[in-house]
Amino acid sequence: NAGVTQTPKFRVLKTGQSMTLLCAQDMNHEYMYWYRQDPGMGLRLIHYSVGEGTTAKGEVPDGYNVSRLKKQNFLLGLESAAPSQTSVYFCASSLWQGLAEISGANVLTFGAGSRLTVL
Amino acid sequence: DAKTTQPNSMESNEEEPVHLPCNHSTISGTDYIHWYRQLPSQGPEYVIHGLTSNVNNRMASLAIAEDRKSSTLILHRATLRDAAVYYCILTSTSGTYKYIFGTGTRLKVLA
Numbered sequence: 001n002a003g004v005t006q007t008p009k010f011r012v013l014k015t016g017q018s019m020t021l022l023c024a025q026d027m028n029h030e031y032m033y034w035y036r037q038d039p040g041m042g043l044r045l046i047h048y049s050v051g052e053g054t055t056a057k058g059e060v061p062d063g064y065n066v067s068r069l070k071k072q073n074f075l076l077g078l079e080s081a082a083p084s085q086t087s088v089y090f091c092a093s094s095l096w097q098g099l100a101e102i103s104g105a106n107v108l109t110f111g112a113g114s115r116l117t118v119l
Numbered sequence: 120d121a122k123t124t125q126p127n128s129m130e131s132n133e134e135e136p137v138h139l140p141c142n143h144s145t146i147s148g149t150d151y152i153h154w155y156r157q158l159p160s161q162g163p164e165y166v167i168h169g170l171t172s173n174v175n176n177r178m179a180s181l182a183i184a185e186d187r188k189s190s191t192l193i194l195h196r197a198t199l200r201d202a203a204v205y206y207c208i209l210t211s212t213s214g215t216y217k218y219i220f221g222t223g224t225r226l227k228v229l230a
Binding site: 035041106111 | 151153161163168206223
């Protein structure tokens, strides 16, 4: 059981290049999230998805696009990378949020992170 | 979205109890209180969560104020491996699916 897997773990881009970060979970979770974490800062929510085919904006969505074509995958795209997007990106997933009396039903499971540097 | 407020940093001596506070004065009746921690160079990991009653698990205890406007994460015997950033967040069961993290409390454990 791999949990949440992020690829790639490291990437260096030049300004203006595009790339996609992949998040894959094997826990049949409904909800998936992308966060960014800048040095010495907390996590900020970029986009999230409440199910296959759905996406929604978080706190800092500008400059990013996402897709959830398959339930197990959540992709984060940068169409034209900027130095301000240099950060560590974390993906997370959770089973569901309704009926949270079921222990652990809405607990977040995080990936190990993807470190992106934009020169 | 309901927000939480935590001290930026705290220190504790090894093998002593640690009480990490969190204020959430705008909490609603459907919000759960979650705690996560982030060890250096790792992704955050779940610690504990609760709604109204105090909760215990193998990692920690969660004490929730009667009016639910604050809570405290209790590590009963801090170890060097507990040095991390601890995040207190609110999660709603009423249709708002965002998990908003603040800056957390950086816990330093002294040997």
